[in-house]
Amino acid sequence: MSLLHKLNPAVRNRILILDVERVSGITQQAWWDRKDLQKRYIHHETVIREPRTTIVCAKWYEDDEVMRFAEWDRGGRGTFLKRIHTLMASADIIVGHNVDNADIPWLLGDLYIPRIGHKHKPNLPPLPPFKTIDTLKVMRREFKSGAPFKGLDALCQILGIPAKTDAYDRAAMDRAVAGSVEDRERLTEYCAGDVIATQGLLDALRPHIKNHPHLFVDGKDKLTSCNRCGHETEPTGRRYIANVLSYSMRKCVSCGGYTRISIEPERMSVVRGV
Structure with a gap:
């Protein structure tokens, strides 16, 4: 069996693979001894x-092209954020490595909160709801x-998946902003490489993503389709055992x-531990 498990081409969900790069913060710090800087509140x-x-790089799952966006593109940071907002608003599912604790919160902050040290003041509407798949959480x-x-x-x-060919360089980002x-x-290509690597990891981990958001196959809600890849499933002859019910x-x-059918479960017991 191949290591990579691709989506059924008939799946109609808009799945966006995304990665971001940032410029670091700079703060004033007064200190008498180097120990004074430990755990210093900013x-x-x-x-x-x-x-x-x-920088934001992204691709739709079914497309080969990686889209590249940066705040130094024509139109400046305002146009950059509007493009990212439009992209995210079009997605049903956003995928990334540590996307729930890093990329998405960072982007939401960028889309709505002014950043100290940059003159742009964002004024964008709230994004429609979307689901995420965080491969690090998996x-x-x-x-x-x-x-x-x-x-x-x-x-x-x-796992033998095409991976990074470079490393993030904080000084390089300072020079890029300058x-x-x-x-x-260099940094944009580094970010684009992470997007390709993330899609490969997504396909490798697919059988293990038990909480994968529901997929629509040809626009239909099919009860027997795999929730991870949208292909057909077949009966196993086994039942999934919960505390009281089985499926x-x-x-x-x-x-x-593996999937379970949540309709017509069988009651195994009327006894529950307390």
């Missing part, structure tokens, strides 16, 4: 430059200590993931 009055997103939940290396680059190298064309191109269980003929 007051906003001391901030010279707040961290902000400067690794932590399903494998725990069984997968000691959970970084995107490490996982892709271990106008270095070479550093802008008929099916297996995907493509990715091998």
